[in-house]
Amino acid sequence: MALGLVPLVVVLSIADGMIESISARTIETALYHVQAWSMVPTGDWTQIRGGLETSLKAVPGFRSLWPEQQGFALAYSPAGRLGLSIRGIDPRWPDVDPGVARYLKAVEGTLAMPEPGSVWIGREAAQKLGVKPGDELKLLTTRSSGSLTVPRVTPVRIAAVVSVGYQELDRLWLFAPLTLTAGLFDSSEEPVFWGIKSDVPLDRTPQFLEGVRRALGPHWQAVSWQTTGRGQFMNYQATRVLLAVVMALVLLVAAVNVSTAMVTTVGERRKETAILKALGASDQLIRRQFLVLGLGAGLVGTFVGISFGMTLAWGINGLIGLVDGAVNLFAGGGFHLLNSAYYLETIPVKFDPVVLGAAALGSVVLAVLASWWPARRAARERPLEVLRRA
């Protein structure tokens, strides 16, 4: 069972760790815990912020409130062009919100927007456009004017190259001050919404959302990260379930191996079984003896498998580093086992006691079940036939 459990523990621990890490990054830097917007015109966001904050402070778990305006722009640089998601934010956001401060880091430059045209660009996007802090970038946006669509080119200056540690996000974003995006986008088409952060555990978000809805009143619409990121999180869950199923199949194969080993053991112990039966051991006792053997094998295999799996998962980054180092020793450098275009740069690992407990329990139960048929066969052994041969 150990051989089956090791990949199961490693894969699920890493999958859980990656899902949790990516989810936390996405929620803290993009989705917010709850997004809210007014169904009626509210005027300038700076005017209503204080009132909103006062209302939301009454909601248990409320952490902070951030305005944001999102739109699309085509970014031009001498090196190329790239479609970017422009995120108009309060420049103080990373300074004040610990969630953003934790995940949004300046790779180059500093997280400040000293001029109205200062922007932060994602690392991947910066690489594709060949820009660095201090460089100028042109943003092509469009606004509707009557029946016409009017293009507009706005020069901006890179203040920082940023990263959230997840390349999927780093190649999409350009952060700009809200004062800039207000000029780039039509607020009727790309309105400012409010990102609300919370300290409640993620699984209690629905209750927090209800509190926000009650606090904001009937003219406001509010949705949680579970709605705004539904597709993404469903993909994660589907992937996780798929991995669990595949790993359970591996465990099943291991159980078949246990059964085969037990059949061999029963065959090897035929004489002893026959002697015991001739001396008065009941079928039940013989069956129980082999089931206990299966249980013992299951317990030992499970302990070894879970322990080794957890150790391997815990040291996976070091192990990958060793592999990278060994390959680069011969390849002359530049080799990375983990392609940062698709993964987090370090593999996060999460040991979920429920998952590990279920895997351990399943493994032991499977080992006992796999021993059932060999044990039954041993119990039905006819002692006379064996003793005659002996």
Place this chain on the structure above:
Amino acid sequence: MNASNILEFRGVSKAFGGTDEPVVLFEGLDWSLGAGEAVAVVGESGTGKTTLLHLAATLERPDAGEVVLAGLPTRGLGEKDLSEIRTRTLGLVFQFHFLLKEFTVLENVALPSWLAGVPKKESWDRARRLIALVGMEKRLGHHPHQLSGGERQRVALARALVNDPALILADEPTGNLDVRHARAVQDLLLDLVTKEGKSLFLVTHDQEFARRTGRVLRLHDGLLEPL
């Protein structure tokens, strides 16, 4: 047949070889062994002596008729009940000792007692007493491979007695032993009858040993004839 019989065969039939060409060993065999008696069954190889003993041991079921052990008819009993009877009523000694190689002398002898549910301390005490009876008290912690053939058979005999069975079934118990060791095992078995009041059902080719039991039956053509 009476209530003091420890073993009765009532119209027992047994055949081998399937329905096409069956080899009939016994047909309607009636026979009994009284409590405290000894009997030896002799006969040529293949006449069914060992099968007779296996039927008595409930390791084999008759095709017809029934075997009654200590007044209890065994026909129709399940494997669990038969195990119980074997454990409490019978002591089995085979030509081969059938000791468990991983167990010590003491453990091998105590084993049937454990199987009968006797508390561990009492099992050890009984086993020690019987091991002393067969003269193996200095070999308690030894394993079967450390013993001679005669010593193994003496241990097997002690094991057969550990549950204080009323009937000892012995199949060529001295068949693998030299003369000196064979004599010692014979003495032990016969002492159990004369001194302990046990019943002995012996299957042997050894005419001398058979005669020492006092009652010899020859199995021939499915019939038990007194000699």
